[in-house]
Amino acid sequence: NAGVTQTPKFQVLKTGQSMTLQCAQDMNHEYMSWYRQDPGMGLRLIHYSVGAGITDQGEVPNGYNVSRSTTEDFPLRLLSAAPSQTSVYFCASSYAASDTQYFGPGTRLTVL
């Protein structure tokens, strides 16, 4: 099992550009989520999904979009990048929201 994979590992964007962070898992987990991690703050939930076709907002959803067309994939879209979105982004998955989450290796995003 590859577990949770994320691409790219690093990305630099200019303000206003859009991009998609990819996340995939091969553990047949229903629950997937996106977090951002900033210095001096705990991980904050951006969006989550409890199964294919079902997504919902987390704590800090503004400026991000998600979709879940398959169980395996849960991409995160930045619609118009802003410097405030400079962060490390983690994707995670679990069988259910209450179960232990398995995290991907992260994507370090810099917005200039």
Next chain:
Amino acid sequence: KNQVEQSPQSLIILEGKNCTLQCNYTVSPFSNLRWYKQDTGRGPVSLTIMTFSENTKSNGRYTATLDADTKQSSLHITASQLSDSASYICVVSRHSGGYQKVTFGIGTKLQVIP
């Protein structure tokens, strides 16, 4: 407000020594508490999970305790190794509208030196 506070923010210890990390939370209604280990440049990895009725759980040299009455947890690391250098994150889950919602602490950055 649902919060998780960890102390100390950072800690340096000598290899072979023990240490204890603290987590205080105000999350309610409580569902479970997890400790994660996050190596630099990697995603967090779960160490332990504790529910309301459990007050101690071990995973090798890691022992977590939970006092649900005082809303405190600790993570004790025995005979530290260089590979224990990492951030340790306390995560508390609560029930909310049929789903579980999680609150992450900022973490304690542990450095083990030879």
